[in-house]
Amino acid sequence: MLEIKNLHASVNGSPILRGIDLTVNKGEVHAIMGPNGAGKSTLSKVLAGSPEYEVTEGSVKLDGEDLLEMEAEERAAAGVFMGFQYPIEVPGVANSYFLRKAVNAQRKTRGEPEASSVEILRAMKKAMAFLEMDAGFRNRPVNVGFSGGEKKRNEILQLLMLNPKLALLDETDSGLDIDALRVVAKGVNSLRDPEHAFVVVTHYQRLLDYIVPDVVHVLVDGRIVHSGPRELALWLEEHGYGAIKAGDAGDAPRLEA
Amino acid sequence: MSWVADLAQGTSGVRHAKGLAAFERVGFPGPRLEGWKYTSTRSVAKVDWVRADVVAAAAIDGLRLPHAAVELVFVDGVYQADLSRGLDGAPVSLEPVAQAELQPQHVGSEDGFVAINDALATEGFVLTLGRDQVMTAPVHLLFLQQGGEQPVTGQVRLVVKAERHSRMQLIETHHGGEGQTFVNELITVQVADGAKVQHSVMGRLGSGQLVHTVRAEVGRDATYHSHMAWLSGSLVRSDILARLVGQGGHVELDGLYVLADTDHVDNHTVIRHEVPNCTSVETYKGVVGGKARGVFDGMVYIAKGADGTDSQQNNRNILLGDHADVKTKPTLEIYADDVKAAHGATVGQLDQNQLWYLRARGIPKAKAEKILTHAFVADRVLAHPDEAWREVLAEAVEARLAVLEG
Ligand SMILES: Nc1ncnc2c1ncn2[C@@H]1O[C@H](COP(=O)(O)OP(=O)(O)OP(=O)(O)O)[C@@H](O)[C@H]1O
Ligand SMILES: [Mg+2]
Numbered sequence: 115m116l117e118i119k120n121l122h123a124s125v126n127g128s129p130i131l132r133g134i135d136l137t138v139n140k141g142e143v144h145a146i147m148g149p150n151g152a153g154k155s156t157l158s159k160v161l162a163g164s165p166e167y168e169v170t171e172g173s174v175k176l177d178g179e180d181l182l183e184m185e186a187e188e189r190a191a192a193g194v195f196m197g198f199q200y201p202i203e204v205p206g207v208a209n210s211y212f213l214r215k216a217v218n219a220q221r222k223t224r225g226e227p228e229a230s231s232v233e234i235l236r237a238m239k240k241a242m243a244f245l246e247m248d249a250g251f252r253n254r255p256v257n258v259g260f261s262g263g264e265k266k267r268n269e270i271l272q273l274l275m276l277n278p279k280l281a282l283l284d285e286t287d288s289g290l291d292i293d294a295l296r297v298v299a300k301g302v303n304s305l306r307d308p309e310h311a312f313v314v315v316t317h318y319q320r321l322l323d324y325i326v327p328d329v330v331h332v333l334v335d336g337r338i339v340h341s342g343p344r345e346l347a348l349w350l351e352e353h354g355y356g357a358i359k360a361g362d363a364g365d366a367p368r369l370e371a
Numbered sequence: 372m373s374w375v376a377d378l379a380q381g382t383s384g385v386r387h388a389k390g391l392a393a394f395e396r397v398g399f400p401g402p403r404l405e406g407w408k409y410t411s412t413r414s415v416a417k418v419d420w421v422r423a424d425v426v427a428a429a430a431i432d433g434l435r436l437p438h439a440a441v442e443l444v445f446v447d448g449v450y451q452a453d454l455s456r457g458l459d460g461a462p463v464s465l466e467p468v469a470q471a472e473l474q475p476q477h478v479g480s481e482d483g484f485v486a487i488n489d490a491l492a493t494e495g496f497v498l499t500l501g502r503d504q505v506m507t508a509p510v511h512l513l514f515l516q517q518g519g520e521q522p523v524t525g526q527v528r529l530v531v532k533a534e535r536h537s538r539m540q541l542i543e544t545h546h547g548g549e550g551q552t553f554v555n556e557l558i559t560v561q562v563a564d565g566a567k568v569q570h571s572v573m574g575r576l577g578s579g580q581l582v583h584t585v586r587a588e589v590g591r592d593a594t595y596h597s598h599m600a601w602l603s604g605s606l607v608r609s610d611i612l613a614r615l616v617g618q619g620g621h622v623e624l625d626g627l628y629v630l631a632d633t634d635h636v637d638n639h640t641v642i643r644h645e646v647p648n649c650t651s652v653e654t655y656k657g658v659v660g661g662k663a664r665g666v667f668d669g670m671v672y673i674a675k676g677a678d679g680t681d682s683q684q685n686n687r688n689i690l691l692g693d694h695a696d697v698k699t700k701p702t703l704e705i706y707a708d709d710v711k712a713a714h715g716a717t718v719g720q721l722d723q724n725q726l727w728y729l730r731a732r733g734i735p736k737a738k739a740e741k742i743l744t745h746a747f748v749a750d751r752v753l754a755h756p757d758e759a760w761r762e763v764l765a766e767a768v769e770a771r772l773a774v775l776e777g
Contacts, residue, residue, distance in 0.1 A: 162731050165723075190733030202728035206746025212732070215742065220733035255746075256728075272732060 115140045115311050116161075116280055121172035123160045130156045132336035133172070138280070141308040145322055145347060146315045148333035149355050154315045155199050157333070158282040162196035163189045176280065190216075191223035195278035199285045199315075201265040204256035209268070212256050213238060213275050220276065234275075241274040244304070246297050262289035270301040277305065282313045287321040299324030319347035329369065334359050342367040373398075374420045378524075379490050389475040390489025400483045409666045409698045410637040412483075414606055415553055415580060420524035423447030429454060429515055434546055438759040439511035441465075443496065446515050448525010448554040450494050462506050463539070468495040468528045476557060476586060484582045484608075488557040492528035495556075499532040500539045509540040509571075509757065516579035518550015529558040533593075536565040542760060543572040547579025547604065554579070560587040560595065564617055567594040571755065573764060574636075575771075576604030584610040589649075591617030598755050600764055601628040601636045602771040611640040615649040615677075626655035627751035629768060630663035630695075631775040637666040642684075644677040644707070653684040656751050658744055660691035660775045667699045671714065675706040684714035689721060689747055691775060721747075741776055748772075 121134040130153050138144050146154050160167050161174065163186030174181040181189060204212065218228040229237075242249065245267055257265050266286050273281055283302070287295055302312065302325050314325060322330070322344065330346040331338045332355065340346070340358050345367040350358075357364055379391045399416040400407040429446045431454060436442065441457040443450065443465075450467075458465060477486040500506060512529070533539045545554070562568045574581060581604060589595045601607055613622045628636045642651045651671065659665040667686040688697045699716040721743045729739035752768060755761050 164727060164731075166727075185736070186727065186730040187733050187735045187739075190731060196731055198728070198731075202724050204725050204728065204743070204746065206749045207742060212729075212742075215734055215738070216729075216732040219735060219738065223733065223735070276732065 115177055117175040119173045121160070121174060122170045123156060123167045124170055125167055129170070130167070130336055131160065134336070134338060136331065136338060138311050138313060140311055142329070143306070143312045143314060143325060143327045145327040145330045146313060146333050147317065147330060147347065147350060149359070152333045153336040154333050155284050158196050158284045158313070158315060161282055162186060162194055187219065188223060190276070190278070191220040193279035195273055195276055195281045197269040197273060197281065197283040197286045199288070201257050201269055203258045205258050207256050208253050209256050210235065210238060210252040213272065216272070217275060237275060241271055244274070245271055245301055247271060263291060263294045266290055266298060267294060270298050274301055274305070279309060280311050280313070281305070282315070284315045285317065286314070287316050287318060295321065295324065319351045322347050332358055340366060341369050343369065373416070374418070375487050375490060378420070378422060382491065382493065386473050386475045387490050390477055390486050390491070393475070393477040394483060394486035394490055397481050397483050397486060400481070404481060406639055406668060409664070410606070410608060410635065415582070418522050418551070418553070420553060421521050423449045423519075423523040423525045425449055425451060429517060431513060431515055434513055434515065434544060436509065436511045436542060436544070436759075436763065438508055439542070440506060440508035442511045442513055444513045444515070445494065445525065445527060446517060447523045447552055448494055448514070448527050448556075462500065462504055463510060464499045464501075466497040466499075468497060468530070469493050471497045471530070473528065473530065476559065482584070484555055485557055485584060488526050488528060488555055488584070492526040492557065494525060495528040497530040497532070500534060500537040502534045503536045504534075505538040506540060509542045509760070512541065512543040514543065514545045514554060516545070516547040516550065516552035516554060516576065518548065518552040522551040522553070524553045524555070527554060527556040529556065531558065531560040531568065533560075533562050533566040533568045535563045537563070538567045540569040540757065541571065545572070545574040545576055545579070545581055545583075547576030549578050552579045553581075555582045557584045557586070560585065562587065562589045562593040562595045564590040565592050566590065569596045569598070569756065571598040571760060572609075573600045573602065573767060574604055574607055575602045575767060576607060578605045580604070580606040582608045582610070585612065587611070587613040587622075589613060589615050589617065589620040589622055592619040593617060594621045594623070596623040597625065599626045599638070600751070600768065601630070602767055603630065603632070603634050604636060605633065607636040609636070609638045612643070613641070614643045614645055615651070616645050618646050618648045620646075620649040622649075622651040624651075624653040624655070625751055625754045627748055627768070628657040628659070628665050629748060629771040629775060630657070630659045630665050631661040631771065632663060633661065634663040638668065639666075640669045642671045642682070644671070644673040644680045644682065647677055648679040649677065650681045651683070654751070654754070655686045656748055657688045657697060658691065658748055658772070658775065659688060659695040659697050662694045664696045664698070666697070667701070667716070669700070670702045670704065671712065673705045673707045673710055673712065677707040678709045680707055680710045680712065682710070682712045686716040688718040689744065690718060691744075737776075741772070744772060744776070
């Protein structure tokens with residue numbers, strides 16, 4: 115589904131991603147771990163089409179289509195969703211209005227008929243109940259004054275409403291209490307099926323107990339330097355990034371070639 | 372000889388004479404005055420205006436406010452009795468200014484337009500709401516500038532007296548078209564102790580020109596809430612002086628301007644805290660695009676002895692495109708002790724992070740910009756307590772934003 119080859123990206127001329135290769139197939143869940151500042155958020159944002167970054171080399175294909183040629187809104191309509199590490203507050207725009215506009219904008223771009231307000235409201239109510247969100251969040255301005263955990267839950271609400279084929283979840287688990295973590299994982303797992311794929315950025319192997327990945331990658335200094343099975347996350351928790359950073363993965367679990 | 376002296380022939384009375392004398396001393400305000408730095412008065416000064424007259428008919432059906440208790444209609448600044456309604460049995464008493472003895476308002480000030488109004492105004496009313504009277508439905512002052520073959524002007528004088536513990540809502544709508552017109556309105560508002568006046572103004576003036584001057588005086592525990600929405604006009608000068616003269620008084624000035632094309636709107640406000648323990652809040656927001664210019668020049672003056680004052684003032688602007696222009700000048704002068712006062716102003720573009728967030732969810736850039744612009748002004752519409760009016764206003768704002776966004 116997603117094919118990234120030798121991706122380089124920079125901000126204001128300084129390189130951050132330095133040759134990312136990553137293939138994610140339909141139905142798979144990939145976890146990306148790595149030290150602070152390694153480029154994990156940058157990778158997610160570049161894939162989602164943030165205007166902040168300049169791609170200097172490489173290619174990204176989504177189901178064979180050149181993703182880098184598309185505007186952010188076109189990527190969203192094509193099925194790419196990024197859950198923000200730091201969701202943005204939008205004063206004056208109600209959550210429900212925002213979701214309605216987003217759902218229908220995507221449908222319009224895809225040439226599908228728009229959904230009625232009633233349909234969207236019904237879906238929203240259902241998703242909010244599933245995520246154990248208070249109905250009051252419908253009419254509150256997007257993320258304004260939400261606690262850290264509430265913002266993350268709101269990202270998952272958007273995920274459920276937009277039902278993308280590829281979800282990039284950037285530290286959706288950070289700042290969550292244990293119950294919220296369970297709820298967020300429940301949300302993500304509800305979409306897991308052979309048609310959806312996920313790239314989950316996290317610092318904590320704990321999330322991966324709930325959202326069990328097929329592959330774990332370690333991103334250091336703008337490159338994926340090691341990939342392994344689910345057990346790699348446990349190994350990292352014990353050993354840290356030191357050895358892998360130094361180029362000596364030792365007995366770290368790795369993918370069979 | 373200026374048109375002012377021309378039109379003054381045929382008026383009589385002390386106020387007119389004093390006004391004319393004052394005008395001849397100060398003339399039209401010009402750039403030499405700090406308060407008129409950003410607005411040229413040439414398009415008013417250099418025209419041979421004639422007085423407007425009573426009209427046979429005017430297209431005002433769509434401009435009426437169904438929920439108004441009283442509707443006073445003025446066309447090009449001239450009162451139209453046949454088009455007005457609700458005067459019989461109105462809860463406010465209405466006395467035509469032509470019959471009232473009005474004091475000249477131009478007392479030692481440099482304000483040429485107030486002097487002109489003193490000199491020429493024969494149209495308008497003294498509106499009095501008696502003690503303890505509570506009006507729930509608004510008084511609507513409907514102004515239409517429709518013009519004619521010659522450039523026409525009207526000078527309107529309104530005096531609003533809300534007596535002790537009364538409550539009044541006043542809505543002015545100013546509509547313009549394509550004619551060459553100019554209205555100079557002076558409205559004095561006296562809010563007696565414990566009274567509350569909600570004074571709203573919406574201007575959609577097109578090529579019409581309006582100088583709108585408010586002189587409000589707010590008594591003990593009284594509230595004056597002004598809500599201005601300027602949604603087009605080739606020259607609009609909105610001048611407010613609100614004086615807090617009784618303890619516990621409250622002044623709230625809300626403003627909104629959405630300007631496109633070659634609109635020019637100059638908001639000039641002064642809040643004077645003259646006694647202790649009063650509060651004021653001023654919030655103006657503007658969206659300015661095209662080749663328009665928006666001005667906010669707001670002063671909060673806290674006089675010696677006005678201790679315990681609490682005052683907030685804020686002006687925020689969004690500039691769209693490279694040819695629009697905003698001048699903002701919030702000022703604060705404090706001569707009292709134990710004062711809480713905050714003020715600030717910003718001029719900027721739409722928030723790029725918010726724009727990115729909306730786009731990342733699939734909302735195309737142009738649409739996202741639209742949503743964010745609406746969101747920026749929406750809270751000023753919501754600041755109005757009257758739901759029926761909010762609906763009218765929201766629709767008008769929407770229409771203007773649509774022009775702005777092309
Ligand atoms: N817009 C930007 N301007 C300047 N530097 C940036 C920008 N975006 C990212 N960077 C830099 O790029 C590097 C990678 O940042 P990124 O946010 O991708 O790291 P991360 O792996 O997500 O880290 P964390 O685990 O702390 O979230 C950092 O050094 C960061 O300072
Ligand atoms: Mg990050």
